[in-house]
Amino acid sequence: MRKRLHPEGVVTFVVDRNINYTNVCINRCRFCAYYRGPDSPEAFVLGRDELFRKIEETLEEGGTQILLQGGLHPGLDLSFYLEMLRSIKERFDINIHGFSPPEIHYIAGRANLTVGETLQSLRDAGLDSIPGGGAEILSDRVRQVLSPRKIRSAEWLEVMEEAHRLGMRTTATMMFGSVEGPEDIVEHLDALRGLQDRTGGFTAFIPWSFQPKNTELGETVQDRPLGAGGAEYLRIVAVSRLYLDNFPNIQASWVTQGIKMAQVALRFGANDFGSTMIEENVVRAAGVSYRASRRGIVDAIRSAGFKPAQRDTHYNIIRRL
Amino acid sequence: MLGRIEQKVLRGGRLTPEEALALFETDDIHLLGRLADTAAERRSRGRAYFVQNRHINHTNLCLNRCRFCAFSRSKGERGAFELSTEEVLERLEGSPEGLSELHMVGGLHPEWPFEHYLELLRAVKERFPRLGIKAFTAVEVDHFSRISGLSLRETLARLKESGLDLMPGGGAEIFSEGVRKRLCPEKITAERWLEVHRTAHELGIRTNATMLYGHIESYADRVDHMIRLRRLQDDTGGFQAFIPLSYHPFNTEIRGGRPSGIDDLRTIAVSRLVLDNFDHIKAYWVMLGEKLTQVALLFGADDIDGTVVEEKITHAAGALTSEGLTREALIGLIRGAGKVPVERDAFYRELNLYGDRYEDRQGDGAEAPDRFRTARARQ
Ligand code: SF4
Ligand code: SF4
Numbered sequence: 279m280r281k282r283l284h285p286e287g288v289v290t291f292v293v294d295r296n297i298n299y300t301n302v303c304i305n306r307c308r309f310c311a312y313y314r315g316p317d318s319p320e321a322f323v324l325g326r327d328e329l330f331r332k333i334e335e336t337l338e339e340g341g342t343q344i345l346l347q348g349g350l351h352p353g354l355d356l357s358f359y360l361e362m363l364r365s366i367k368e369r370f371d372i373n374i375h376g377f378s379p380p381e382i383h384y385i386a387g388r389a390n391l392t393v394g395e396t397l398q399s400l401r402d403a404g405l406d407s408i409p410g411g412g413a414e415i416l417s418d419r420v421r422q423v424l425s426p427r428k429i430r431s432a433e434w435l436e437v438m439e440e441a442h443r444l445g446m447r448t449t450a451t452m453m454f455g456s457v458e459g460p461e462d463i464v465e466h467l468d469a470l471r472g473l474q475d476r477t478g479g480f481t482a483f484i485p486w487s488f489q490p491k492n493t494e495l496g497e498t499v500q501d502r503p504l505g506a507g508g509a510e511y512l513r514i515v516a517v518s519r520l521y522l523d524n525f526p527n528i529q530a531s532w533v534t535q536g537i538k539m540a541q542v543a544l545r546f547g548a549n550d551f552g553s554t555m556i557e558e559n560v561v562r563a564a565g566v567s568y569r570a571s572r573r574g575i576v577d578a579i580r581s582a583g584f585k586p587a588q589r590d591t592h593y594n595i596i597r598r599l
Numbered sequence: 600m601l602g603r604i605e606q607k608v609l610r611g612g613r614l615t616p617e618e619a620l621a622l623f624e625t626d627d628i629h630l631l632g633r634l635a636d637t638a639a640e641r642r643s644r645g646r647a648y649f650v651q652n653r654h655i656n657h658t659n660l661c662l663n664r665c666r667f668c669a670f671s672r673s674k675g676e677r678g679a680f681e682l683s684t685e686e687v688l689e690r691l692e693g694s695p696e697g698l699s700e701l702h703m704v705g706g707l708h709p710e711w712p713f714e715h716y717l718e719l720l721r722a723v724k725e726r727f728p729r730l731g732i733k734a735f736t737a738v739e740v741d742h743f744s745r746i747s748g749l750s751l752r753e754t755l756a757r758l759k760e761s762g763l764d765l766m767p768g769g770g771a772e773i774f775s776e777g778v779r780k781r782l783c784p785e786k787i788t789a790e791r792w793l794e795v796h797r798t799a800h801e802l803g804i805r806t807n808a809t810m811l812y813g814h815i816e817s818y819a820d821r822v823d824h825m826i827r828l829r830r831l832q833d834d835t836g837g838f839q840a841f842i843p844l845s846y847h848p849f850n851t852e853i854r855g856g857r858p859s860g861i862d863d864l865r866t867i868a869v870s871r872l873v874l875d876n877f878d879h880i881k882a883y884w885v886m887l888g889e890k891l892t893q894v895a896l897l898f899g900a901d902d903i904d905g906t907v908v909e910e911k912i913t914h915a916a917g918a919l920t921s922e923g924l925t926r927e928a929l930i931g932l933i934r935g936a937g938k939v940p941v942e943r944d945a946f947y948r949e950l951n952l953y954g955d956r957y958e959d960r961q962g963d964g965a966e967a968p969d970r971f972r973t974a975r976a977r978q
């Protein structure tokens with residue numbers, strides 16, 4: 279299947295930077311090691327200067343996109359987000375891949391607008407595409423345990439559907455290896471496939487596994503202290519490649535699985551290596567630290583027997599290496 | 600070719616070097632994995648082993664200073680250390696209940712006499728009589744024989760008398776002479792390495808064998824390495840496990856890529872298929888990471904080493920895996936691959952079985968014959 283869709287043995291990656299604009303979050307998901315309360319001494323909202331500096335560095339490294347995400351901060355309103363987007367677009371020519379569905383839903387709620395209206399204004403201010411975070415498992419039974427305060431499956435799907443209707447492309451993720459069963463995973467994949475049939479707006483599917491360290495949930499899932507194993511990860515990659523026949527790309531997650539596992543995933547259905555991720559605070563807070571540089575990514579793809587190519591947010595190949 | 604190899608493996612036939620090479624060169628890692636898993640299942644009946652062990656490096660001072668070694672230091676250099684016998688004992692005192700294997704290797708200390716090592720063994724054996732002592736690579740044993748002026752046989756006999764139970768497989772690197780000369784000219788030759796292990800086997804000391812791959816060697820060199828080990832094992836039956844070691848290029852003088860996860864799995868699978876006279880293939884989780892180790896259990900490995908309290912050598916070279924895993928984590932890791940976790944001691948005696956599958960499988964066949972004993976009886 280992978281070969282049918284990507285016959286040349288090309289494996290793509292994007293050069294980008296993950297910028298977290300705040301770590302304050304009211305959701306307090308049980309698997310998240312990243313969030314802080316608004317009064318915590320470690321709470322932050324990223325200042326403009328630093329934001330711009332990070333974007334400059336990204337461009338210097340040949341980056342084409344930033345992944346702009348944050349927690350659900352009770353003190354920020356729609357105008358904060360719009361101004362942030364405008365200020366970036368005024369200064370830089372870079373793709374803004376930002377705000378996962380929970381953030382958009384939250385911003386909309388606080389502004390008293392519909393999701394569609396909110397997306398429209400974010401798009402007009404410069405938002406290009408939306409990352410598929412916050413999907414976790416699209417089964418409300420599981421969400422109730424993992425992240426009771428987070429938006430439900432239907433709401434997550436609604437945000438994506440609206441975005442696709444406005445012509446924005448998005449990715450979709452899945453976080454497995456916590457409390458779900460195989461039937462929940464199938465429910466998740468099925469919901470994505472159904473929406474993709476209607477809109478065609480998803481560019482890629484990115485499964486990654488729950489990282490138990492430093493999280494509330496990690497302390498309760500004792501029988502699997504390491505989280506999901508490598509065998510399970512490969513199975514999920516393979517199953518999703520087969521089931522999501524209308525998704526053009528499956529992304530291997532070296533950030534959560536390590537470079538070596540991501541390489542193996544390329545033989546189990548994945549065709550994209552994700553991003554060079556100059557920064558990845560959320561995962562790092564959970565104690566995984568796999569280092570890689572752009573050179574490292576290129577070498578990793580090559581030594582796995584594939585041809586590396588840098589792509590943009592929309593999976594267009596910019597240059598072959 | 601692959602079809603023929605497949606038939607042969609299913610019949611339980613022995614692979615030729617050409618066939619081994621074809622397995623290295625195939626892109627079809629799924630077929631390779633399936634074959635290796637079949638071969639592993641046949642002998643281990645779904646079991647995968649771990650051990651509660653402890654690694655101690657008694658010193659990192661080393662006369663050799665191999666160019667790919669990030670661990671060794673010269674005297675007086677920053678980070679150099681040497682543990683006295685007392686200090687080794689103290690570390691062991693602090694170990695958890697249930698520790699059954701000590702893995703102790705070190706550099707070639709510029710001053711310690713042979714007697715120092717014998718004393719160390721005696722002291723450990725006396726204080727911890729039930730602990731299996733697996734210590735000193737062939738490189739160290741060769742060094743002992745030179746500093747003591749004793750023959751190899753005599754050196755090993757003394758070590759055994761003083762409490763040495765097993766020898767680890769380190770220092771084998773890659774046997775192929777050309778590569779060895781470029782990779783580690785400082786080290787004993789392949790012939791010498793094999794001679795040390797042969798002699799140990801003759802004295803009743805079981806050993807492991809390693810192979811360091813992913814640097815400048817070719818697939819043909821890997822095959823050559825495995826075939827030489829297979830030949831020695833045919834003669835003595837003294838090897839317990841084969842451990843392929845994935846090269847870590849950080850902090851060392853020889854750079855270059857690092858083997859891909861696919862290459863790691865391939866090497867494990869081919870070794871399971873080629874080394875038909877080895878009981879165990881070990882996927883060393885400290886090197887591979889926990890996730891890939893689990894996958895390796897589906898590619899022919901049946902041992903994942905152990906709880907490993909201390910591992911200076913790999914970490915000095917920048918491996919990013921955690922330093923020690925709990926027993927629960929190891930059990931979970933093995934279960935996740937669908938294998939039955941078995942806690943073993945240093946001699947692969949089974950201490951604890953976790954899981955119901957084992958009961959189902961016990962009837963599958965008699966215990967594997969003890970090749971070592973049979974071979975020794977023949978002599
Ligand atoms: S996962 Fe996202 S929504 Fe949940 S607590 Fe963390 S930052 Fe907030
Ligand atoms: S590899 Fe062994 S022999 Fe070589 S320098 Fe390191 S410790 Fe010494």
